[in-house]
Amino acid sequence: MRLKASILVEDKRGVLAEAALPDFSVPVKRTKVGVTHDSGWTRFEVDAADVSTGRAAVSAIMSAVKVFDGMSEVADGTDTRH
Numbered sequence: 001m002r003l004k005a006s007i008l009v010e011d012k013r014g015v016l017a018e019a020a021l022p023d024f025s026v027p028v029k030r031t032k033v034g035v036t037h038d039s040g041w042t043r044f045e046v047d048a049a050d051v052s053t054g055r056a057a058v059s060a061i062m063s064a065v066k067v068f069d070g071m072s073e074v075a076d077g078t079d080t081r082h
Helices: 051-076
Strands: 006-011 014-020 032-038 041-047
Antiparallel strands (some): 006 014, 032 041
């Protein structure tokens, strides 16, 4: 299952930017992943057949978010890794 998602960046005045997460695969079948944006937060809802497939889906999502965080730090010059 391929998942496309994006992260909204907001402040009190509203949406400042929307950045796409890299495409990533959820390595299990019969698992639904919903993505919603609410008050500056991106929420991923995983509906899996059992706990182990749910954990695999969450792991894939977290890996993609970590990649996104690293890319955004490099893009805006705030990368502090050496």
